[in-house]
Amino acid sequence: MTLRMPHLGLVTTALVLLGAGMASAEETITIATVNNADVTRMQRLTGVFNKEHPDIHINWVVLEENLLRQRVTQDIATNGGQFDVVTIGNYEVPIWAKQGWLKPLDDLPASYDVNDLIPSVAASASYEDKLYGLPFYAESSITMYRTDLAKKAGVTIPEKPTWAEITAAAKAMNDPSAGVYGICLRGKPGWGINTSFLTSMTNSYGGRWFDMDWKPQFDSPEWKEALDKYLELMKNYGPPGAVGNEFNDNLALFETGKCAIWIDASVGASVITDPKEAKFAKDVGFARFPHKDGVDNYGSWLWAWTLSVPASSKHAQAAETFISWVTSKDYTDLVAREDGWGHAPPGTRQSLYANPEYRKSAPFADVTLDSIKAVDVKHPSVQDVPYLGTQWVGIPEFQGIGTAVGQVFSSALSGQITAEQALSQAQTLTEREMKRAGY
Template sequence: MTLRTILLGACSAIAMFGMASAETITIATVNNSDMVRMQKLTDDFTTKNPDIQLEWVTLEENVLRERVTTDIATKGGQYDVMTIGTYEAPIWAKQGWLLPLDKLGADYDVDDILPAIRGGLSMDGKLFAAPFYGESSMVMYRKDLMEKAGLTMPDAPTWEFIGEAARKMTDRSAGINGVCLRGKAGWGENMAFLTAMSNSFGARWFDEKWMPQFDQPEWKNTLDTYVKLMNDAGPQGASSNGFNENLALFQQGKCGMWIDATVAASVVSNPKDSTVADKVGYALAPDTGLGKRGNWLWAWSLAIPAGTQKAASAEKFVAWATGKGYLDLVAAKEGWANVPPGTRTSLYNNPEYQKAAPFAKMTLASINSADPTKPSVKPVPYVGVQFVAIPEFQGLGTTVGQLFSAALAGQMSVDDALAQAQQVSVREMTRAGYIK
């Protein structure tokens, strides 16, 4: 045996040992465009951390929520990193289901995270989920269709204006719907939109004594306005459309307006993805003059379940994916307009980002205007803008979402949907002990 053969064999053995000793962490994430982009860029992480391999489980939003909730509640241990939101983070942290993120590294700069976003992901001053991107919601609209309709979109429109514009922009013979709004049932799908919308109409989920409020005129006004608007100016089959379905419709030029997550702005304004990229304008979510706009506050974030056996590797990945360096990486590969928005103050102070992202100012204004502690016109006993931060809301919100989706589909009346929502909410809140 030659020396060269011995050396080659030794190198091969070392390489095989390195592969064998690499720790694999499993990451559960949502199939949104920013998360898909992150997966394509993870060579940067594995090159810097050759002892860590990544395994992805990418799921549709409702399925993701169901899987990670079941896994963490039953201590299943399937995932080492979970993509969760502003709703789950404080509840799960309080139950001891998440590890505090206190080893993200000296250069991570936790203080740079936007205060509204950081506060929603913390408990007792400790960060329990690191924001990958933060969002509110706003109006994205076709400037050419608005001009054709003889209207000018104000920076801060009312629901009345949105209704007028949507009906004027609708041209179903040309395949153009005046407005696209979420209709797919789910506490984080149609109910995220409708709860935020209801805030601007003066509605609330519960009064100060936790009594459900679906039998009040504010909810009736909200749901009547929504269903009539969608019937007059929305797409066919809207009760099956969530974020991704409406995104596709807007990109294809089939929506005059879309009121949804601010994070979508980078996609609809990207000519690689959108046929209307050069025609998109932005405005704040609508109001009714009561002092609250119909916009939410959310962050898709990375958290580490307390049951993982691979916490150190998981935290390295979280630090990489949500740190400043990742923003620079996306900017270098995809351009500043495609950097995950809504998480860091430094991004909005960056002149390059401001220049590349015409939606930056409106996104920041939308995030800053949402107040989870005072979401509605009337006082409430809960925290959360488009959700109620109690464990029971996940199931209850989805049940109510199914009723409202059925009303949109014409399978029941608005009055029947609201009556059933009231009935099921009273029953659930009484069973859970909120109503004495």
Template sequence: MTLKTILLGACSVLAMAGLASAETLTIATVNNGDMIRMQKLTDDFKAKNPGIDLEWVTLEENVLRQKVTTDIATKGGQFDVLTIGTYEVPIWAKQGWLLPLDNLGADYDVNDLLPAIRSGLTGDDGKLYAAPFYGESSMVMYRKDLMEKAGLTMPDAPTWDFIADAARKMTDKANEVYGICLRGKAGWGENMAFLTATSNAFGARWFDENWKPQFDQPEWKNTLEFYVNLMKDAGPPGASSNGFNENLALFQTGKCGMWIDATVAASFVSNPKESKVADKVGYALAPDTGLGKRGNWLWAWNLAIPAGTKKADAAEKFISWATGKDYLKLVAEKDGWANVPPGTRTSLYENPEYQKAAPFAKMTLDSINAADPKNPSVKPVPYVGVQFVAIPEFQGIGTAVGQQFSAALAGQVSVDQALKNAQQLTEREMMKAGYIK
């Protein structure tokens, strides 16, 4: 055997040993723009962590929630890093389903996380159980040119009556321009996120102080009738199938006069590479009805580690990379400051480069800070959450109610029938779960 053969053999053994020691993290994530961008930038992570490989499972929002919930509840162990929302974190932490993030590294700076966002991810023990990849509220994004053409000026803090009047005036169905695009796709985190936040402004609530469902009350009827009529007059066709991504595409292609949705969308609608109307977009706070509450929610998409993983150390390294300050700088270098994931760090909103590049920065921060998850509605409630109710049963109930309201929007059932069905199914589930007798 020659020296060359021996050396080659040794190299291949070392290479195999290297492959054997590489850990592969399976990451479940949602198919939105910020998460897709993160996947494209992971060469930076791999260069800094050569022993860790990444495998992505990228799913539509409703499907992601279903798969991740099933996997963690059954201890399936399919994923090492989960993308989950502000709704799941405190509930799952209490169940012991998530590992605390105790080793994010000396330079991570947990205290830089925005207090409103961080508090929703902190367990009763004061530990962080998920790290925010981006945080958001909701706001109005609108076409300044169409608003001007309609002879109107958008206030910084509009009412729903102003929005409805403007939407009808901006609609030009002959040219496929619709005054307003709003979520209609059924799902507790799709149409019900929007409608629950909106209902708060109309004085409605999911439950009274004794957990009795409230869909038989006039405030919910006012909310749903207003929404269905507005969408019938000024919304796009097929709106009952439209969620966040579908409305984003409609707005970017110039088909929406206004869109009320997640503040995170601002960087996509104002990006000239992706949006035909990038230079025409204005921003305003989510609307109110004069009762003292605006329809702006509070949410973060977060990265968390399921308790069943065997790769917790590698998973925490990945989360530290993806949600740390250096990641924001990396996105800024590649795609500009306007496109960094928003809504997580105080330092970002103090950064003059970001303020200059992102005309929506102040409105985003104001909207996040204005949300009040502990007092979301005009009347008192027994739950925490602005666009959701932070109880385990909400996922199923919220989606079932969302199906009723989506059917009302599609004209398949009346508003009254949808509300009656929502009341009955919610009462049934709350009795089954022992909240009410």
């Protein structure tokens, strides 16, 4: 049997004799994944998998989020076969499964315990009631803040804050002369970066991407109010260079004490509460994603980084063996033994939130679970919508449109155009692309 290794050509592997005349060939699976702390941990702990499966070798391709999406989408859409495992989100899973680009994961061992997956997360990684992705971790959007700075500034952030309360708190805690900025939000353009944040923020203001006739809504008062508030917060109380900041950048700012309020993915909570990682780990509080006063929508998003097997994979069985291991309850236990329960992959399994050891180690457990449970992908806005989604819109065109819109919003943040010009451009380009797509 020959071994396929990207960029290294074809080499011949030795056959390993097993039992009474049985033979199995070594295989290398190539995994495309995102550059974050949980994946770094995954790579470090994979030695345990290697001992259990010495015939399966792993070639890692770890990329920044935007580049990962570009590389994976290009490969899978062209049936390139470069990757055996792809790290994608619950936005892509149903769309790609419908296209026939992913293998169904319907032959998992009983020990995997599919029924332990949080139902909303499992449903988001499925198409026509079949799993096409195994959730590695899931997240919602929450507010994280420095309790010591809030106390010093004389402000209180409630469990369900309004944007007005967040603005007052960011202003009070903002102290650039001391190297502390009031708030950190995503500024880098990308459909899964600044567009995701602003979509959730607009949902929390009562807005939506499209009306029931698929007409874009950037000319609505909700989008204007949300964008104005975003720009006010970022320009007045955000760190310099915020236009280039994504999740990892803001995480670094917060854990080094340079950011007072951070509103982002709940998965960051395990890092900023770890004394080994964060300077002020014991001084962190948590709240729901903010909302506009009078609007019953907290902008909670639902994102699951899932591990899927492309239909083009030549090593599908080995790939499935790996992803079922790294998303299992045994892997969760392994993380807990090695790094503590606070670092267990969150948001995917009901058993984790029923575990008293985890709850003791994770002060963010309740707000994360409450936020995930609050998500309704059929009703991301208080207004009716023709799409599924939360911080994304579940149509194939959103990836391109969302990225283009993100560039426009980035231009507004950098001061190249006004908020009004940004919304007008977003409206025009989205209308154009939706007409081209035949909506």
